[in-house]
Amino acid sequence: MSAITSDMLLQSLANAITLGSLYALVAIGYTMVYGILRLINFAHGEIFMMSMYFAFYFVTAAMLPWYLAFLFAIACTGILGIIIERAAYRPLREAPRISLLISSIGVSYLLQNLAVVLFSGIQKQFPPVAMFQDVITIANVRIQKLSIYVPLITAVLVIVLLYLVNKTKIGMAMxxxxxxxxxxxxxxxxxxxxxxxTFCIGSVLAAVGAIMWGLKYPKIEPYVGTLPGLKCFIAAVIGGIGNIKGAVIGALLLGFIEIFIVLFFPALSGYKDAFAFVALIVILLVRPSGLVGEKIANKV
Amino acid sequence: MIKVENLCVNYGGIEAVKDISFEVPEGEIVTLIGANGAGKSTTLRTITGLVKARSGSIKYMGEEILGKDTVSIVSKGITLVPEGRRIFPDLTVLENLKVGAYLRKDSLEEDIEWVYSLFPRLQERHWQLGGTLSGGEQQMLAVGRALMSRPKIMMMDEPSLGLAPLVVKDIFDIIKEINKRGVTILLIEQNANMALHTADQGYVMETGRITLSGTGKELLENSAVKEAYLGK
Structure with missing residues (x-):
């Protein structure tokens, strides 16, 4: 282990918070859908992927300014979430849960292949937006402005969501x-x-996450949602699936694990994507219901 | 108020309700008694649209409601206190009451006060999660939640199930009190003694059919009812 300077630590801290916040936005969708349908929505990663394409085409083909393009992309993703639920899950409302799970895997493949057909498998470049991608230096830490916006946007959305779920009538109904x-x-x-x-909210949050993901990692292809989707699912499970705060905590934890293991053990950086899975196994062995596991208070 | 005619329901592969007819007049307490599996719950679930009927008719204030979905039936002023109480365990007591008034848009203050006056325990525990209440308190909460919709008719599926005799007596006293406030009651019970003492009208159900009917008093004195349900 070579010497780690405090600048490197701060740099990693910033990266970890950004990555964790991105994971959180996607993980919330998994946890909300699970909470209401007891369904692990395997198509969630593909919803994430589709919203990147939506944003891409609204900028490049429709020539909209980025803020309108992103807004439309988020709206379209919300609608996509509703359509998927209506077409693939609602007809199975009374069916065994395993049928729902299989249906969601089907939707996932359908969307991936639809993306290949419609958008081709050739990698596309997510449209750059200078105000997010400019690099600034704070206390020797060089970060994209995005790294400041992402946690802020995530925090605001999570607070709004918690208010919606806990304090409003529709939240009570949920x-x-x-x-x-x-x-x-x-x-x-x-x-x-x-x-x-619920699907609409989950998809909208995934869309916000996907767009910011695209700004940070500007490569789009039909399978771009698979790995983030899987990791965010893990984040939701680590936190205690069904619990919104748990999803945020799990996602932040995962972000920290990924960034800091690479910092402390650079030799392991090739295995970066495997950390999430190791973390999942370790945490589930110790706390099977996740870190914030659902409270069970049910007297019959 | 509710008129059921020639209702047949298949449920879980068996003919659970076989051609039954009965009536619930406005302002009265009507009870349906019978053993397990007689088809009582299925009848109530069919009235609320949770179970689909095979044939027959259910009229509510002259309007056919058979085949309508649960939300639209409930919105007409019919409410069901389900078997096993089915309160929402991780909503607070107050939220459980509010969710009972989900379809209403007016102020709930007065109704919450009324429910608290019927069940002071609920007021003491209004901040607690529903799942942490005792069985009797959960039954009170289920009744209170049903009242929050300002129902014209309240149907109750075995409110005495699993409760201590003293609590059962309280619940039945409150049923009478609710009825005095103008709410029609359709009560399903295995506790025939309590139910018939409370009810104006009674029907006895056996294996999907109504075999006896009469006023509560008549049925209490009926020798067949005494033998089968009152243990005398």
Missing amino acids: RASSKDFETSRLMGINVNRVIAV
């Missing part, structure tokens, strides 16, 4: 439906609509 569809219907809750809203 929490009720996540426990008991039938009784929720007896309360007059339109469970299908609540589920659609």
